[in-house]
Amino acid sequence: MGNDRQITVTTPLLPPLEEFTPYLEDIWKRKWLTNNGYYHQELEKELCKYLQVPYISLFTNGTLPLMVALQALRINGEVITTPYSFVATTHSLWWNGIKPVFVDIDPETCNLDPDKIEAAITPQTTAIMPVHVYGNPCDTKRIQEIADNYGLKVIYDAAHAFGVNVDGESVLKAGDLSTLSFHATKTYNTIEGGALICKDEIMKRRIDYLKNFGFSGETSIVAPGINGKMDEVRAAYGLLGLKYIDAAIDARKKVAECYREELKNIPGVRLMYDIPGVRHNYSYFPIFIDAGQYGMSRDELYFKMKEKNIFGRRYFYPLISTFSTYRGLPSASSGKLPVASCIADSVICLPMHHELDGNDIERVINIIKKRSL
Ligand SMILES: *Cc1c(COP(=O)(O)O)cnc(C)c1O
Numbered sequence: 001m002g003n004d005r006q007i008t009v010t011t012p013l014l015p016p017l018e019e020f021t022p023y024l025e026d027i028w029k030r031k032w033l034t035n036n037g038y039y040h041q042e043l044e045k046e047l048c049k050y051l052q053v054p055y056i057s058l059f060t061n062g063t064l065p066l067m068v069a070l071q072a073l074r075i076n077g078e079v080i081t082t083p084y085s086f087v088a089t090t091h092s093l094w095w096n097g098i099k100p101v102f103v104d105i106d107p108e109t110c111n112l113d114p115d116k117i118e119a120a121i122t123p124q125t126t127a128i129m130p131v132h133v134y135g136n137p138c139d140t141k142r143i144q145e146i147a148d149n150y151g152l153k154v155i156y157d158a159a160h161a162f163g164v165n166v167d168g169e170s171v172l173k174a175g176d177l178s179t180l181s182f183h184a185t186k187t188y189n190t191i192e193g194g195a196l197i198c199k200d201e202i203m204k205r206r207i208d209y210l211k212n213f214g215f216s217g218e219t220s221i222v223a224p225g226i227n228g229k230m231d232e233v234r235a236a237y238g239l240l241g242l243k244y245i246d247a248a249i250d251a252r253k254k255v256a257e258c259y260r261e262e263l264k265n266i267p268g269v270r271l272m273y274d275i276p277g278v279r280h281n282y283s284y285f286p287i288f289i290d291a292g293q294y295g296m297s298r299d300e301l302y303f304k305m306k307e308k309n310i311f312g313r314r315y316f317y318p319l320i321s322t323f324s325t326y327r328g329l330p331s332a333s334s335g336k337l338p339v340a341s342c343i344a345d346s347v348i349c350l351p352m353h354h355e356l357d358g359n360d361i362e363r364v365i366n367i368i369k370k371r372s373l
Contacts, residue, residue, distance in 0.1 A: 062181020
């Protein structure tokens with residue numbers, strides 16, 4: 001029964017412990033634990049290089065950069081966003097007293113459908129907050145055109161898009177600001193952590209004030225900030241993690257290629273379309289089940305997998321717009337979000353991480369092919 005090892009949907013990219021100890025010893029020696037310390041500065045520098053972005057500001061998680069981005073641009077009124085995301089996207093609007101306006105998604109990319117944005121713009125609209133779902137780049141050109149025509153800001157929730165490039169350009173440079181999450185479950189992690197990416201020095205300074213209570217000096221407060229700072233231990237961990245990220249992405253790529261090859265012709269199982277010119281990070285491997293054609297519902301398959309100790313994730317399900325906080329909004333009715341509703345009811349993200357071996361992959365493929373139900 002060795003075959004029944006638990007296969008989890010993800011596993012954290014953990015650097016070897018013995019390589020982390022010297023970093024800890026150094027931090028103990030320096031006795032500088034947080035507030036823009038040595039490792040914090042190093043990680044910002046190294047991430048700018050790795051991600052090919054001009055400015056980055058580290059945060060203690062991936063939700064605070066969303067909240068601070070909205071503050072930094074003084075967004076208010078209504079913001080157009082997607083119901084097909086992790087709840088933090090919409091919560092960041094709520095915490096800023098902003099009304100989320102949900103717009104349906106494109107079934108091919110699972111991202112905000114640019115064709116549907118304009119109809120949702122009102123005199124109160126101030127920004128668009130799209131998500132690069134599963135690391136698939138949004139149609140950033142179309143979204144920028146709309147934003148430019150209407151004078152709107154664009155904040156990308158790029159929590160899934162670490163290291164994603166389109167035609168050699170980082171997708172993190174699109175829009176006014178982009179946010180990242182370095183949560184333990186993401187492709188690159190600092191256990192908890194996140195970042196806000198911007199294009200100029202003035203914005204970088206404003207963000208750095210806002211994440212440190214608004215302090216600009218020992219005794220001066222220039223803005224009503226919050227505490228979003230990343231500490232030295234996690235910054236050092238992140239610095240070490242950068243040495244392993246490329247190998248982890250390569251390993252994920254091999255898993256994705258295997259899945260893609262083996263699962264491409266199964267009736268009732270749809271795979272994500274592979275957008276040309278994109279350097280992926282292989283953060284997730286979603287499949288979409290058409291119950292009629294497949295002969296089994298998404299949930300039946302999901303629970304069958306569980307019985308075999310294979311853990312997928314119905315991600316994103318349920319839609320954000322169905323949660324009690326948001327369900328009363330005019331834009332939240334499922335009649336207005338037919339594509340997102342259908343996708344949320346058919347998706348399973350298969351196990352996807354750098355430690356899956358051939359045997360694990362075969363077990364996942366066998367169950368999807370109904371060889372081992
Ligand atoms: C993970 C995630 C976040 C939040 O990140 P945390 O680091 O967990 O706060 C926000 N948006 C999306 C799309 C995410 O997947």
